[in-house]
Amino acid sequence: MAPEEAPLRCLAVRAVVDEAGEIDGLELELYMNAVAGPHQWISTTEWLFISPPAEADGEITVPVVVPEAIAIKAILADLTNDPNRIVFDQATSPGETRKWRWVAFQTAPNAQGQGRFPWERFNA
Incomplete structure (x- = not known):
């Protein structure tokens, strides 16, 4: 039987777009590092x-997955933003968590054929 996954939250974060109308990945990285912490x-994207959640009201948002304890930290840190950048959050289902593992595999594969989340690589 597979080990139980730690609870994850999926945040809907308002994206900032660059001059070309593309999501500014560097800005997103700086923002998420500030509110959730690096790695x-x-x-x-x-x-x-x-x-996308209906609460985004047609704005461009990106899904960001974090451990549950980090989600609380990020949401509290975002309260100082006006308007808030985090517009919605929800727990991931087991199926969604497996899909996010696949996303992690794209950048950090491990020998078990799964991916390591950034917090698993850097907090171990």
């Missing part, structure tokens, strides 16, 4: 596994 999050 404490993983993101994709598109919503792959669920639809």
